[in-house]
Amino acid sequence: MHFGVVVTDFQDWTAKAIRKGFLKCGAEATFLNFSDISAQIGESTSICGGNTDLTRLDGIVVRDLGRSGSHDVAFRYETLCHIEKFGLPIINSPQAIQNAANKFATFLALQKAKLPIPHTTVTTNLDRAKEALSKYETAVSKPLFGYKGRDLTLLHSDGQNEDGYLESTLKDRGVIYLQKFLEAPTPRDIRAFVVGDLVAGAIYRIAPRGSWISNLSQGGTVQRCPLTDEIEDMALKASKAVGTTYSGIDLIETPQGLNVLEVNGTPSGKGIFQAWNVDVGTMIADCIVNKAEDR
Numbered sequence: 001m002h003f004g005v006v007v008t009d010f011q012d013w014t015a016k017a018i019r020k021g022f023l024k025c026g027a028e029a030t031f032l033n034f035s036d037i038s039a040q041i042g043e044s045t046s047i048c049g050g051n052t053d054l055t056r057l058d059g060i061v062v063r064d065l066g067r068s069g070s071h072d073v074a075f076r077y078e079t080l081c082h083i084e085k086f087g088l089p090i091i092n093s094p095q096a097i098q099n100a101a102n103k104f105a106t107f108l109a110l111q112k113a114k115l116p117i118p119h120t121t122v123t124t125n126l127d128r129a130k131e132a133l134s135k136y137e138t139a140v141s142k143p144l145f146g147y148k149g150r151d152l153t154l155l156h157s158d159g160q161n162e163d164g165y166l167e168s169t170l171k172d173r174g175v176i177y178l179q180k181f182l183e184a185p186t187p188r189d190i191r192a193f194v195v196g197d198l199v200a201g202a203i204y205r206i207a208p209r210g211s212w213i214s215n216l217s218q219g220g221t222v223q224r225c226p227l228t229d230e231i232e233d234m235a236l237k238a239s240k241a242v243g244t245t246y247s248g249i250d251l252i253e254t255p256q257g258l259n260v261l262e263v264n265g266t267p268s269g270k271g272i273f274q275a276w277n278v279d280v281g282t283m284i285a286d287c288i289v290n291k292a293e294d295r
Contacts, residue, residue, distance in 0.1 A: 182252050
């Protein structure tokens, strides 16, 4: 069997772990960079990634679709949707990737699943943004399609330049996403890694000294987190709500209990491996091989 792993950086730790997982399962795996895809549409349709005919693969794992502009992202997404119509198993599915990438869609899904989440406002109106910040007192401004903890800004209702920030952000992005800041007893969050119907494990991501952002890509460090029934139950429900097959579920501890902060549809498996020696790459590969065999 022959599978594709969609990734931008061929040295990516998680992509390499997934490819090793395929080898352990007795399957081949080819890295695909979706910055190099072509579609020919005529009497029939063919779609190639580099020199690989994507429709002839037995399945695709999406580690990283990559991005450059809105038109390019739309083309990559529609390519996945078309391939899925051939019956090829894709994890995560195009719809799940879209749900997880768009924080508005994610939180609507989490709310529908009745999971605890921070109060959130998404608006194109400056006055509504100011009202939300005043109500929350302290809020996090996030890009609607952000990743790796980039472009996060902590805002205070009594700050000196918060109105200016809100105005410029709305001008640049057209929409502003504000989430009530939940202060944990320690500057950390929990990342639970889900594959299929299993939670592979959980880690604490601890923010660097003087920072409140705990993402590993922003200097956060890893510690083992015991996998409690509450963490496991919440992670599985969050993954199911968004539709992911494999995901990183970010949780935060509050005096009232856990809250879901994010569902990452293209998570890194490096942290869980460092903490617990858990090989999620093989788990992901095994999952899609089983789907392909059942097809």
